[in-house]
Amino acid sequence: MEKALRKYGPLFVLPTFAAFLIGFVYPFFQGLYLSFCQFTTINNAKFIGLGNYLKVFQDTSFLDAFWFTALFSVVSILSINVFAFALALILTRDHLKGTNIFRTVFFMPNLIGGIVLGYIWQILINCILSLVGQPLLALNTKAGYWGLIILMCWQQIGYMMIIYIAGLQNVPEALTEAASIDGATSWQTLWKVKLPMVMPSITICVFLTLTNSFKLFDQNLALTAGEPAHATEMLALNIYQTFYARAGAQWKGLGQAKAVIFCILVIVISLIQFRATHSKEVQQ
Template sequence: MNTELETKMANTKPVMNSVPKRKVNWKRILTYSAFVGPALLFFLVIQILPFIMGLYYSFTSWNGVSSVVEWVGIENYIQIFANDPTFFDSFLFTTKFMFAAVVISNLIGFSFALLLNAALKTRNMLRTVFFIPNVIGGLLLGFIWQFIFVKGFASIGNLTDIEFFKMPWLGDEKTAFWGIVIVFAWQISGYMMVIYIAALQGVDQSLLEAARMDGATSWTLLTKIIIPLILPAFTICFFLTISMAFKIFDLNLSLTGGGPFNSTQSVAINIYQEAFQNNRYGLGTAKSILFFIVVAIFTTIQVMMTKKKEVEA
């Protein structure tokens, strides 16, 4: 018995020793590094490092020019909450603008998508026409619409005597607000349209045909079948429009410059003026950190709510 056991153990040892060790696949690692490495490096240099530096400068009184950086702790944040009403006024304007712009731009974009998803002969041309405003830069677009509001509408109002065209679109607080909303929606709706069209083309047409055979109306098809199926597209579009509306800068700067009397000043313009015009870089970066936190909270809540609707649907 002992001889047989020793023989079996002797036979199993080479088998155990013959199991090859797992080698590190350097070729795969180098391949992944070649593709992911540059993007990760640029992300760290362009996004992460400036954010960390901005977080540091928000606790200083640096003027953006001097080599002397004085640490002041949370004094900048205390000053914002205690003695800076213009910042909160700009926050209120930006929040109101965000809600109006998100609703209008998504409503227009989704309507265009429904229209151009149908079998129209000119749908490809119309898709291009509606998307073109998104390609134009914000500053150029703002100056174009400034000319339209100031000169174009005034000329039409004088010719037709229609009160709508005779209003001081950029010279009054209320009309200037809606003027910025109109231009923003005009610029971004085409982009939202493309996302909604891509989602609509993924809807199974057999479901719609079966619902029509069962007597479903167009409104029922839209609210009970189409919208629940493309809720991921709404999640993306809401996220994009909320973040873009909060961060509006160039369009606001070229249209009104924050006027009249800072009534249409966005948070981005307020931060820009604080850091680069008033030379209070530390205070400006403190505002930008608070702004980042608020935008992150809004977008996170929005994504969580719409994702929850996707699951329920």
């Protein structure tokens, strides 16, 4: 069979592979090359070696964006996963009424796109801020930071909750029953039986929230657009602004170099995370 399929190989693989070359492979390597160039359009790229990379580390806005992103990611990963897991635990209780409705409601914000979500929350948060007499989002870094976290929680808790529910439902009843016969409290059952058994779900959820938070763009653009004075600008938005909000020969190369560093950062962090939580998974 392999032989027959091999003969038809081009038909099966070529459409996707060609699109993949156009949509990913070629732009990726061209981007890698351009990060060593000075350019305003692709056609006038001039090789300048490591110049762009040296400039990235002198660009304080990039470092600020990095710390803002890191701080945002840590808090949002923790809060999303803790709340999502707690909701999943409650919703998998026996004889709780209306679980389906709750599940439906909590998942809903996920389907609404980042741009729309950002504006909805901008209107809401600005209203609260003006009612309590605080400066609006455009002048309020702290509100921008917490606004982004609340917005991300609102959007992502439902999604992660669904994954945790699926994980918890896969824990064999025999195990929890055995634990309770042995006299384990429900707290002990949670820590010693359920948590180790849902470790694969935790790996996935932490991975998803980590990459989502680090790559966040739409919500950042719509909610605060980096205001005030780039103080709430995350890495993705910082790169975008370097590319498109500035005129001058040096900016695009600098932006591309930032993008390469950003890319390496995301890959390294997700690898470390994956190794760390994956190793805690137990065989069923």
